[in-house]
Amino acid sequence: MAGEKAGKPRFGAKSEFVRSLDRALSAAEVIALAEKRGLRLTPAFVYNIRSAQAARAVPSRPAKNGQSLRASPEAQLRAAIAQIGLARARQILDEVERTFAGG
Numbered sequence: 423m424a425g426e427k428a429g430k431p432r433f434g435a436k437s438e439f440v441r442s443l444d445r446a447l448s449a450a451e452v453i454a455l456a457e458k459r460g461l462r463l464t465p466a467f468v469y470n471i472r473s474a475q476a477a478r479a480v481p482s483r484p485a486k487n488g489q490s491l492r493a494s495p496e497a498q499l500r501a502a503i504a505q506i507g508l509a510r511a512r513q514i515l516d517e518v519e520r521t522f523a524g525g
Contacts, residue, residue: 429460436461440471 439461443452449468456463493501503511 431461436463436467437471440468441475445472 436456439456439459440452440463443455447455449465452468453463453465506514
């Protein structure tokens with residue numbers, strides 16, 4: 423296009439690039455890959471794009487079990503207990519209690 427600076431990425435190219443990569447990659451790895459493509463990124467940019475993507479990924483509709491996905495922590499705990507069973511939940515809670523007690 424006329425008037426476009428040579429070598430300047432199109433609008434949104436950096437964000438698309440970050441979103442296209444696996445979230446398991448560290449910000450430093452993302453930056454290194456971007457540099458190979460001629461894109462200059464900062465760690466803050468990578469974190470901002472990823473956090474915005476994660477915020478949009480949480481659906482606001484109810485889950486299949488009828489619980490809201492943005493339910494209170496207590497409601498989430500109850501749903502988790504219902505899913506894994508009471509006996510296993512007690513084992514996990516005992517482990518957590520021992521961890522907090524320092525044992």
